[in-house]
Amino acid sequence: MFSRAYINFKNQEDIVLFRDRFDGYVFVDHKGQEYAAIVEFAPFQKSAKKKNKKKDAKTGTIDDDPEYKKFLESYSADDEKLTSTPETLLEEIEARNKELIAKKTTPLLNFLKNKQRLREEKREERRRRELERKRQREEERRKWKEEERRKRKEAEKLKKVDKCPEKERDKSKDEPKIKVLLKKPEKDERDMEKKEKFKKLEKENAREEKAAGALSSMSAKRSDGEAKEEKTKKSEDEYGKDYRDRERDFERERDYERLQREKLRRRKALRRKKFLDEKRKR
Numbered sequence: 001m002f003s004r005a006y007i008n009f010k011n012q013e014d015i016v017l018f019r020d021r022f023d024g025y026v027f028v029d030h031k032g033q034e035y036a037a038i039v040e041f042a043p044f045q046k047s048a049k050k051k052n053k054k055k056d057a058k059t060g061t062i063d064d065d066p067e068y069k070k071f072l073e074s075y076s077a078d079d080e081k082l083t084s085t086p087e088t089l090l091e092e093i094e095a096r097n098k099e100l101i102a103k104k105t106t107p108l109l110n111f112l113k114n115k116q117r118l119r120e121e122k123r124e125e126r127r128r129r130e131l132e133r134k135r136q137r138e139e140e141r142r143k144w145k146e147e148e149r150r151k152r153k154e155a156e157k158l159k160k161v162d163k164c165p166e167k168e169r170d171k172s173k174d175e176p177k178i179k180v181l182l183k184k185p186e187k188d189e190r191d192m193e194k195k196e197k198f199k200k201l202e203k204e205n206a207r208e209e210k211a212a213g214a215l216s217s218m219s220a221k222r223s224d225g226e227a228k229e230e231k232t233k234k235s236e237d238e239y240g241k242d243y244r245d246r247e248r249d250f251e252r253e254r255d256y257e258r259l260q261r262e263k264l265r266r267r268k269a270l271r272r273k274k275f276l277d278e279k280r281k282r
Helices: 012-022 066-084 086-103 107-182 189-281
Strands: 026-028 034-036
Touching: 107 189
Parallel strands: none
Antiparallel strands: 026 034
């Protein structure tokens, strides 16, 4: 361990010899550890003097002290009380224990308890808010899914409605033929000839109508296909926009929550620092 010694030399020549011999001298202990010595001049060149110890004049005079006599009298009175009534001693001990139990709740402990209670309340409030936000998000997603299903059903209904007019057109083309075939033949030859001529004219008109109907159906199909593609594209764009808007809202809510948490953490750190500073000052 670090230690020092003061040596008083009577001859100044011995100081130089001692310094040359022991300044930087290495001491080795029994464990083999080395310790280098340093020789320096003492800043205070005077040597300590031995003081003569004087006897205290008040030794052996405590019996004559009046305060000590009063203390002895009160002590003897307390002993008499204790010996005379042992039941009172138990009552006093119980009262002291009750006082100690009551004193356990100090203002600092009350402050810490209130602080813990406030923290728990804040945690419960945060949990409640998070659960409410999750419930709202789930409700919005559920509504969004229901809207998508409804739109899909409407699109399917529109497709079915677009297909139905083509079938009705085909039926309308076939109906006149059936009506002509279901007509009853007449007995007169003139009527037969008129009917044959009328049939020929009807056939020609039917052929012309078929050609025109085919062209119109092709154009109608193309227009229907284009309309369907436009509708699907519009619906997809609307769905994508709604989804992106909702995602942006969710991201903004998350950023806001993160900023609020950061602010709360900083406030807690400042309060903690202030509390510790006040505690140190006390």
